[in-house]
Amino acid sequence: MEDAIIMVDHPRPSGCNALADDADRNRMLAEMAEQSTDMISRHTPEEWRFIYVSPAVTHLLGYQVEEIIGTSAYDLYHPDDVEDFKRRARSVNYNRGLYTHTYRFRCKDGHYTWLESTSRTIRDNSTGKIQEILVVSRDVTHRILAEEQLQKYREDIEHAGRLITMGELASGLAHELNQPLAAMVNFLRGVERRFAGQQDIRWEEIELPITRSINTALRAGDIIHRMMDFTRRQGPVVTTLDIAAIVEEMCEFCESTAERDNVAIKRCIASDLPAVTGDKIQLEQVLLNLLINGIEASRENAGDGPPQVAVEVAEFDQNNMVVHVKDQGKGIAAGDLERIFERFYSTKSGGLGMGLAISRSLVETLGGELWAENVTPSGACFSFTLNKAR
Ligand SMILES: Nc1ncnc2c1ncn2[C@@H]1O[C@H](COP(=O)(O)OP(=O)(O)OP(=O)(O)O)[C@@H](O)[C@H]1O
Numbered sequence: 001m002e003d004a005i006i007m008v009d010h011p012r013p014s015g016c017n018a019l020a021d022d023a024d025r026n027r028m029l030a031e032m033a034e035q036s037t038d039m040i041s042r043h044t045p046e047e048w049r050f051i052y053v054s055p056a057v058t059h060l061l062g063y064q065v066e067e068i069i070g071t072s073a074y075d076l077y078h079p080d081d082v083e084d085f086k087r088r089a090r091s092v093n094y095n096r097g098l099y100t101h102t103y104r105f106r107c108k109d110g111h112y113t114w115l116e117s118t119s120r121t122i123r124d125n126s127t128g129k130i131q132e133i134l135v136v137s138r139d140v141t142h143r144i145l146a147e148e149q150l151q152k153y154r155e156d157i158e159h160a161g162r163l164i165t166m167g168e169l170a171s172g173l174a175h176e177l178n179q180p181l182a183a184m185v186n187f188l189r190g191v192e193r194r195f196a197g198q199q200d201i202r203w204e205e206i207e208l209p210i211t212r213s214i215n216t217a218l219r220a221g222d223i224i225h226r227m228m229d230f231t232r233r234q235g236p237v238v239t240t241l242d243i244a245a246i247v248e249e250m251c252e253f254c255e256s257t258a259e260r261d262n263v264a265i266k267r268c269i270a271s272d273l274p275a276v277t278g279d280k281i282q283l284e285q286v287l288l289n290l291l292i293n294g295i296e297a298s299r300e301n302a303g304d305g306p307p308q309v310a311v312e313v314a315e316f317d318q319n320n321m322v323v324h325v326k327d328q329g330k331g332i333a334a335g336d337l338e339r340i341f342e343r344f345y346s347t348k349s350g351g352l353g354m355g356l357a358i359s360r361s362l363v364e365t366l367g368g369e370l371w372a373e374n375v376t377p378s379g380a381c382f383s384f385t386l387n388k389a390r
């Protein structure tokens with residue numbers, strides 16, 4: 001067959017038989033290429049025009065062999081992927097002579113299919129110049145769709161976790177919302193008492209209660225917005241974050257829940273801490289899970305005085321920050337220090353056992369680690385690291 005796949009160089013034996021062997025081998029390889037369910041193609045180096053393509057192209061993409069020869073692969077890439085590939089083209093690294101990438105390619109009927117291709121350059125032996133590119137491609141649509149589905153499930157679980165966390169905080173937050181609402185009623189009742197029935201009211205006389213009411217309503221609004229943000233379904237957005245500010249906000253957020261359980265939240269946050277990278281909502285989710293666990297563990301503390309949950313933020317090493325959430329509860333049985341991170345492991349009557357599993361996976365996705373230790377005289381300390389922003 002003319003213009004079939006180019007054979008890879010190998011040491012040639014001499015003599016007529018050797019030539020016959022070569023011809024046989026080439027014929028065999030060409031036949032394999034023709035019958036392969038993977039698509040095998042050869043391309044020009046600059047525009048990746050098809051010089052050869054195996055018949056699998058019809059099954060994979062719907063084109064006949066003849067209609068795709070001469071076409072540039074760039075014209076069939078998904079626009080987003082072609083831009084990405086062109087950007088990376090200079091730095092494409094043919095590791096051990098091979099390069100593998102995954103992208104979307106346009107089928108004859110116009111829809112895009114995911115291909116994974118391994119390409120290899122064929123070079124001129126003497127000059128080293130690329131003569132053509134040999135590519136083996138396979139359809140990985142099922143795999144990509146399965147990965148997307150898995151990612152969606154992961155996000156659904158994280159979202160469900162946030163709803164549960166918010167549920168646990170709900171009564172504390174309701175109490176917190178009740179305070180500004182009650183304060184506003186007081187301010188406005190005061191105005192009502194003083195000015196009811198009066199024809200002329202001077203602004204100076206009512207300015208204070210009115211501005212106070214506005215500020216109090218804004219504070220109540222902030223609490224509601226925070227709840228809405230936290231429970232909103234959204235994918236992660238990794239940005240540079242002020243860790244100290246987020247820890248402070250989360251401690252404040254849990255304050256009313258802690259107070260109801262007679263637990264004190266203590267902050268030990270160094271000043272001028274470097275920024276970290278992460279998704280704000282995910283970081284809040286981890287902190288809330290640990291804080292709520294700490295508060296719940298403290299609830300059972302039978303010691304003197306109000307038990308404390310202490311949150312500490314410090315430098316961990318050159319590249320990482322660390323957050324410790326330490327309580328004065330009973331601690332964790334030595335044999336359970338790893339088990340508590342398993343999904344659905346819970347010793348609480350109403351617990352789902354997902355808080356720590358989700359938190360660990362969130363921290364690890366961001367390149368950090370989350371672990372638990374017991375502390376003396378009593379209590380548990382959960383620590384996690386976060387990458388410093390560069
Ligand atoms: N600070 C802590 N002190 C002692 N034990 C803890 C502490 N934090 C977690 N645990 C143990 O680890 C288990 C798992 O915690 P995790 O947060 O994953 O689930 P949960 O709190 O039981 O339920 P939820 O899914 O609502 O968070 C808890 O049930 C508890 O036994």
Ligand SMILES: [Mg+2]
Pocket residue numbers: 289292293355356
């Ligand atoms: Mg929990």
